[in-house]
Amino acid sequence: MAKIVECVPNFSEGRDKEKIERIVDEVRKVKGVxxxxxxxxxxxNRTVVTFVGDVEGVSMxxxxxxxxxxxxxxxxxxxxxxxxxxxxDVIPFIPVREVTMEECVEIARDVGKRIGEELGVxxxxxxxxxxxxxxxxxADVRKGQYEGFFEKIKNPDWKPDFGPSxxxxxxxxxxxxxRVPLVAFNVNLNTPNLEIADKIxxxxxxxxxxxxxxxxMGVKLEDRNITQVSMNLVNYEKTAIYRAxxxxxxxxxxxxxxxxxxxxxGLVPMKALVDxxxxxxxxxxxxxxxxxxxxxxx
Amino acid sequence: MAKIVECVPNFSEGRDKEKIERIVDEVRKVKGVxxxxxxxxxxxNRTVVTFVGDVEGVSMxxxxxxxxxxxxxxxxxxxxxxxxxxxxDVIPFIPVREVTMEECVEIARDVGKRIGEELGVxxxxxxxxxxxxxxxxxADVRKGQYEGFFEKIKNPDWKPDFGPSxxxxxxxxxxxxxRVPLVAFNVNLNTPNLEIADKIxxxxxxxxxxxxxxxxMGVKLEDRNITQVSMNLVNYEKTAIYRAxxxxxxxxxxxxxxxxxxxxxGLVPMKALVDxxxxxxxxxxxxxxxxxxxxxxx
Numbered sequence: 001m002a003k004i005v006e007c008v009p010n011f012s013e014g015r016d017k018e019k020i021e022r023i024v025d026e027v028r029k030v031k032g033v034x035x036x037x038x039x040x041x042x043x044x045n046r047t048v049v050t051f052v053g054d055v056e057g058v059s060m061x062x063x064x065x066x067x068x069x070x071x072x073x074x075x076x077x078x079x080x081x082x083x084x085x086x087x088x089d090v091i092p093f094i095p096v097r098e099v100t101m102e103e104c105v106e107i108a109r110d111v112g113k114r115i116g117e118e119l120g121v122x123x124x125x126x127x128x129x130x131x132x133x134x135x136x137x138x139a140d141v142r143k144g145q146y147e148g149f150f151e152k153i154k155n156p157d158w159k160p161d162f163g164p165s166x167x168x169x170x171x172x173x174x175x176x177x178x179r180v181p182l183v184a185f186n187v188n189l190n191t192p193n194l195e196i197a198d199k200i201x202x203x204x205x206x207x208x209x210x211x212x213x214x215x216x217m218g219v220k221l222e223d224r225n226i227t228q229v230s231m232n233l234v235n236y237e238k239t240a241i242y243r244a245x246x247x248x249x250x251x252x253x254x255x256x257x258x259x260x261x262x263x264x265x266g267l268v269p270m271k272a273l274v275d276x277x278x279x280x281x282x283x284x285x286x287x288x289x290x291x292x293x294x295x296x297x298x
Numbered sequence: 299m300a301k302i303v304e305c306v307p308n309f310s311e312g313r314d315k316e317k318i319e320r321i322v323d324e325v326r327k328v329k330g331v332x333x334x335x336x337x338x339x340x341x342x343n344r345t346v347v348t349f350v351g352d353v354e355g356v357s358m359x360x361x362x363x364x365x366x367x368x369x370x371x372x373x374x375x376x377x378x379x380x381x382x383x384x385x386x387d388v389i390p391f392i393p394v395r396e397v398t399m400e401e402c403v404e405i406a407r408d409v410g411k412r413i414g415e416e417l418g419v420x421x422x423x424x425x426x427x428x429x430x431x432x433x434x435x436x437a438d439v440r441k442g443q444y445e446g447f448f449e450k451i452k453n454p455d456w457k458p459d460f461g462p463s464x465x466x467x468x469x470x471x472x473x474x475x476x477r478v479p480l481v482a483f484n485v486n487l488n489t490p491n492l493e494i495a496d497k498i499x500x501x502x503x504x505x506x507x508x509x510x511x512x513x514x515m516g517v518k519l520e521d522r523n524i525t526q527v528s529m530n531l532v533n534y535e536k537t538a539i540y541r542a543x544x545x546x547x548x549x550x551x552x553x554x555x556x557x558x559x560x561x562x563x564g565l566v567p568m569k570a571l572v573d574x575x576x577x578x579x580x581x582x583x584x585x586x587x588x589x590x591x592x593x594x595x596x
Contacts (some may be wrong), residue, residue: 005592006590035596036590036593047522050592077469079361092550096590096594097591097594145519158469166495180390181590188582200303209594233449241579242578242579245579259580260580261581261582262579262580262581263582263583263586264581264583264588265356267588267589267590267593268587268588268589268590269569269590269591270589270590270591270592271573273572273589275569276573276575276578276579277571277575277578280540280561280574280575280578281539281540281543281574282557282560282562283559283561283562284559284560284561285561286561287518290564290566291565291566291567291568291569291571292304292334292350292479292563292565292566292567293395293567293568293591293592293595294568294591295334295335295565295592296302296332296334296350296394296395296595297591
């Protein structure tokens with residue numbers, strides 16, 4: 001079974017279709033790499049790309065995309081609703097098959113080094129690749145955004161891991177890291193009251209004293225006149241989907257509110273699904289090797 | 299995405315390793331076919347093989363195995379605990395990917411015809427490939443077993459679909475069919491009382507007035523001093539795993555007994571798992587296309 005690494009780079013262009021295609025093309029061009037998905041948000045002015053491949057292919061595609069993004073995107077004129085600090089804003093590498101987190105950290109370091117040295121863009125390593133604890137959390141790294149980084153980068157605590165120690169005016173700076181896959185999971189409530197969804201989100205999420213690997217917020221679904229607890233499960237192996245789901249259910253009871261549905265947004269690893277099913281069916285000794293499609297893919 | 303058919307032939311040799319290997323080798327030899335599993339039971343004196351591949355490859359492997367089995371196995375001296383009617387006892391074809399049941403019925407007919415004409419073995423089409431309703435159920439077809447077929451075959455109602463209308467003394471006869479994948483699913487109870495497990499099995503299964511596509515029996519797990527409702531879900535798309543599970547739980551309550559675990563035996567299609575998880579998480583609009591491994595395999 002071949003090694004497979006996933007890469008989910010985010011770059012700061014979500015409106016100009018031609019530029020987006022030219023940047024994404026850099027993934028399509030690389031052998032041994034498969035483009036799974038990309039979606040642009042005009043409000044955010046940002047594109048999220050998902051691709052998988054072997055170590056060399058994924059490394060090359062990530063670097064080539066970054067090179068093209070620094071050519072085509074000018075951060076001096078960039079606006080958009082999503083926090084960002086560079087043309088290629090963030091590049092996470094994610095172990096998928098027969099690859100360890102350590103190997104993904106190594107890829108992040110190699111690609112980060114090349115971006116710093118060859119493209120002259122300051123690079124911060126984050127999450128599992130972080131070189132100090134304050135740089136683990138992407139939100140902390142990105143704090144101040146592009147505009148604030150001209151000052152932030154002068155602080156010795158925020159000296160980049162690779163590349164120049166001055167800001168790149170045109171391209172900003174880039175976060176490169178390694179992490180487990182995210183699962184985007186939303187639970188729908190039969191109330192139009194956003195306050196309730198927000199209160200539940202606050203009890204379920206880590207910063208509110210909830211589950212360690214859950215980020216959450218309340219969201220209104222206008223067209224259905226209901227609300228939703230919108231979550232990111234940032235480590236589904238340690239905080240499984242079922243646990244977040246059952247906890248939302250439990251908290252909803254206090255408000256006399258019921259869960260009327262849920263959704264998984266985007267891609268999800270099979271193991272995240274199997275882990276939750278094991279809980280509900282009280283499955284003993286189940287192995288992902290028993291999944292027919294898994295065996296066929298081997 | 300390539301078409302994939304699964305084939306799970308059962309042949310009547312479970313003791314002689316050399317013979318077993320020579321028969322299984324016929325699968326290994328065929329290009330475009332992948333041997334996923336095979337396991338022999340000495341008590342049953344029977345081997346179950348699982349392989350997948352494209353239409354031509356699977357058809358060829360099934361025929362070649364049957365040819366080898368008719369050469370190496372002599373039913374006149376065969377004994378074993380499992381019902382059987384021929385050297386190659388039964389060959390089901392199962393749609394897995396981009397293949398319809400109709401195509402699997404066609405494969406069953408083609409392979410059945412070749413076995414009948416080229417190997418001189420009487421062939422009965424069963425399940426979805428059956429030519430009359432009485433031949434749908436494999437247990438009905440096989441009734442009387444090898445020994446009884448010398449008489450049964452003379453009954454005009456049991457004229458074979460292909461091949462000679464007389465019994466093949468050395469090789470018996472063979473059932474060839476098309477069906478949806480089986481899921482072997484067992485639910486463990488915290489009682490050593492087999493009578494209770496049996497009673498629950500009887501209410502859950504089809505013939506006892508239970509779920510349409512469930513076969514079930516009570517089994518004692520001596521080493522753990524508990525019992526089990528052992529089930530075959532013969533159409534997981536219509537009777538999902540969660541439904542059988544919840545029904546066993548419900549029936550167990552009447553006896554003050556609790557479910558302490560469950561197991562899925564052997565291979566299971568991803569869709570069977572996803573269907574049940576959708577129920578428990580109340581998932582809306584989930585598609586198997588969202589499973590990362592599924593996308594990678596495409």
